[in-house]
Amino acid sequence: MPFIIFILLFFLLLFIRYFKLNGKDSPTTAAPRENHSAGFPEKLSTLIQIPTVSWTDQDKVDTNLLVKFQDELVRLFPLVHKHLEREVPDPYGIVYQWTGTHPEEEPILFLAHYDVVPAEEQGDENWQKSPFGGIIEKEILWGRGTLDIKSQLAFLMETAETLLQEGFSPRRTLYFAFGGDEEISGARGAQKLAMKFKERGLRFAMIMDEGGVIARNMLSFLGDKPAALIGLAEKGYVTFKITAKGESGHSSMPPAAGTVIATLARGITRIGDRRHPSLLTPQIRGMLEGFVPWVSLPLGLVFANIWFFNPLIRLIFSGSRSTDSLIRTTQAVTVVQGGEQENIIPGEAGCLVNHRILPGNTIESIKKRYMRKLKGLNLTMEDAGNWPSNNPIEPEKGENRGFNWIREALQESHPEAVAVPFLVNGSTDSKYYKDLTGQIVRFTPLILNQEDINSIHGVNEKVSLENLERGLQFYRSLFVKL
Template sequence: MKKVKLILSILGGLLVLFLITTLLNTFTLKTLQPVSNTHQSSINKDNAIQNLSKAITFKTISYQDRSKFDFTEFDRFISFLKESYPLVHDELELEMVNKYALVFKWKGTDSSKLPIGLTSHYDVVPILEGTENKWEHGPFTGQVVAGKIWGRGTLDDKVGVIGILEAAENLLKEDYKPERDLYFMFGFDEEIGGDEGASEIVRELDSRGVKFEYVLDEGGAIVENMVPGVSRPVGVVGISEKGSATAELSIEGSGGHSSQPKNETNIGRIARAIARLEETQFPADLKGAGEKLFDFVAPEMSFGMKYVFANKMIFEPVIEKILLQQPASAALIRTTIAPTIFQAGEQYNALPEKATAIINLRLLPGDSLDDVKNFIVKTIDDQDIKVTVTGNEASGVSSVKSWHFKSIQQSAKNVYPDAVIAPYLMFAGSDARHYDSIAKNTYRFLPVQLTSEDLSRMHGTNEHISIVNYLKAIEFYMEIMKESNQK
C-alpha cells in the first residue's frame, strides 16, 4: 500500500511539474509583432484608381503556347506606363530585357549599400473558354463599380506592378531620395514559368555582378480565418516556395478483348498504385517554413491553441493531426500528391495495352526529386510500373531574423495595424525563385487583404479588388521603399 501511495505521489508531483512548466511556457510566450507606425497617405486616389483600371484593359495574356502571345498588347501596356508615370520614367533608368521584361533602377545616394529589388509581373492568365458570360463585369474592361475594380490582373498581379509604380511616383513628387539603389523588375511570362522574363532579368543582372540584399515578389497576403486559433487577419510572408514536380506512372502489357480480361489489367494496376499513394501520403513533419508560421502566430492565439503551440515539442503529434485535417494546413507540413491526368484505352471493348497516370507533386524544402521517386516506387510496390519524376525542388528558405524580413513585417504592420504578420511556406510558384541566385533572401507577399473567395478568383471568374485594398497596397510599397533605406 505504501508503494502505491509513493507511486501516486510521484505521479502527482510529475503532473504538477508538467502543468507548471507548460503553463509557464504559455504565459511567457512573447509576441513577435512590431509596433505599428501609421502615417498619413499622400496618394492621389482618383488618379491611382484610374491607372489600375486602365492597366486591366490591356490583354497581356500568357499562353502555354508562346506563339499565341499578342505582343501588340504588351507594347501598348508599356506605352501606357510611360504616359502614366512620367516622373518614374524621367528620374529612373529603364532597361528592357528580352524586349518585354522591364527593369527600373532608382539610383540611391550610397553606392556602398546593396540594392533592394521589388518584383511583380504584368502578364495574366487567359479567360477559361465558355466562362466569359459568367463575369459580372467584363474581364478586360477595368470597370470601377461599388468600390471595386474589376478584371483580370486586379489581384494577380498588375496590382503589384501598378502599386509599385504609384508608390514610386508619389515618393518622387515628395522629392524622396533613397540611400540604397532600388530596382523594380517586372516580368511578362510569370504565369508560364518566367523563363523569358524574370529568368532573363536575373541572367543579365548576374552578368554585371548585381547582387541584392533581398528581393520581394508577390505571394502571401493578408488572409482571414485561415490560421487555426487566430481570429485576427494574418499577413503571411512567403520565405520559401514548395517545389513543383511531375511524376509519371506507366505500364505496358498485352491488351486483348474485354470479354476475357486478366485478373489484373493495366488500368487496374495504375489505379491501385494511385490508391496506395493517396492512402499512404508523404510523412508529415512540422518543420522549417511551416513551423516558423506558428512560431509567429502562437503568441496571438486563443489560450487553448496557444497552450498547445507554446509546448509544441510535447504536442507535435497533436498539432500535426490538427493540421492534417484541412488541405491548406496539411500542405504546410508535407509533400503533396495530386493525381491530375489518367490516360488509357481507346475503345470500350478493348483492353488498353498501356496505361499512364500523371501526378502533380509539391515538394517541401528538403525533399529532393530522388527522395520523391524512391517514396513512390516503395509505396506502389509494383516492379512493372515505370516511374519518372521531373521538375524543380523547393526554393531556399529565407531568414526571419534578418532586417530584410523585419522591414517587410514593419511595413505591413504600418498599413495593417490589426494584422499578425508571419512567415509561411508558399505552395504555388512565383518569379521569386529565379532571384535566389543573386539575392541574400527572397520573400513573397502581396499587400492586400483577401478572403478564401478572393483567392479562388485569382485565376477564376470575377477577379476584382476593392479600392481600399488597392490603396493600401500602394501605401505598403511606399513604406517598404522607405523602411528598407533606414538599414
C-alpha cells in the same frame, strides 16, 4: 509526491514558454491615412484593360499585347522613365534600376508579372463585370489581374513615381523585374532576367515577390484580427509521368495479368494509399508562435509549446485540405491517358502525378519513395517536363531582415494585422532568383477574404479602392525604410 512535483514543473514549463512569446504589443486599429492614390485606380484600370493573357498553347499568346503593356507603363509613369534606367530585352521582361544614395550596400529586388490567366466563363459561373473592362464602380475595381498581380506591379511603379515627384532617393539601389509569362512557368521572362542578374554578379539584400496576403476572417481563432502571411519559404514542384507498356490487341483476348490500364491502376493505388509524412516546418512553427499573443489561453499554450504538442497540431492540421497542404508534400493524380476504343487493348497507358514538395523533402526523395512502392510492377517513371521542376526554396539559416522590413512597414500601413512567417504552397517567379539572395519574401499587401482568394484564377476578380490606397502606403513606408 514526486509525480505531483513533476506535473507542476511540467505546467510551469508550458506557462514560461507561453509568457515568453506573449510579451508583444497588440495590433492596433488602422490609423487615418494620407491619400497618395489620386488617379492610381484609373492607372491600374488602364493596365487591366490590356488582356495580357498567358496560354499553355503559346501559339495563342499575343505578344503585341505584352509590348502594348510595356509601352503603357511609359505613358502612365513618366518620372520613373525619366529617372530610372530601363531595360526591355523582349516582350516577356522589363527591368528598372533606381540607383540609391549608398550604392555600395546590397540592393533590393522587387518582382511582379504582367501576364494573367485566361478569363473565360466557367460553367454556370459568370463575370458580373467584363474581366478586361477595368470597371470602377462603388469603390471597387473589377478585372483579371487586380489581385494576380498587376496591382503589385502598379504599386511599385506608382510609389516610385510619387516619391520621385517629392524629390526622394532611396538609400539602397532598388531594382524592379517584371515578367510576362509567370502563369505558364516564367521560362521566357523571369528565368532569363534572373540569368542576367547572375551574369552581372549581383547579390540582393532581399528579393520580394507575390505569395502571402493579409488574410481576413480566414483564421477563426484570431477573431477579427487579420493575419499578414509573409512567405519566407516556397514549396518545390515536380510532376512525374508514370507509364505502363505492353502489347496491344483485340479485347476478346486480354493478357492474364490484365491490360496496361490495370497495371497503371495498381500503381496509382500503391502511391496513393498513404499520404506523405507530415512535418511542421520552421515557417509554420514561426507562424503558430506568432499567433500566441492573440489567441485564447489554451490555444496559446499549445502554439507556444510545439515541442510537446507537435503531434496534436499535425493531427488537427491534417483534418483540412488547406492546412494539411502546409505540413506535408502533396501528390495529386491530375491526368490519366490510355486506350482509344472499347474493343482494342491499348499498348500504353500513363498518368501525371503532380507534387508540391514540403521543405525537408526533395524531388529525389519522392522518386525513391515511389520506386519502392512501384517495385514489381512493369511501370516507368520520369519527370513530365511540362513545367520547370525545383526543390523547395528556404531562406538562409538565421536570415530574417526581409521579414523584419516587411513587418515594420505593415505597422504603419496595416497596424491591425498580425504579421507572421508563412510557407507558400504555389510556385512563383522568385524560384529563379534563389541563388541571388539569402531571403526571398513573398507577400502582397492586400487584405483578402476567402471569396477574394477564390476569385484568383476564378471569376469576378476585383479589388477595393481602400485596399489599393493601403497597399500604396505599405510600399511608401517600405521604400523609405530601405
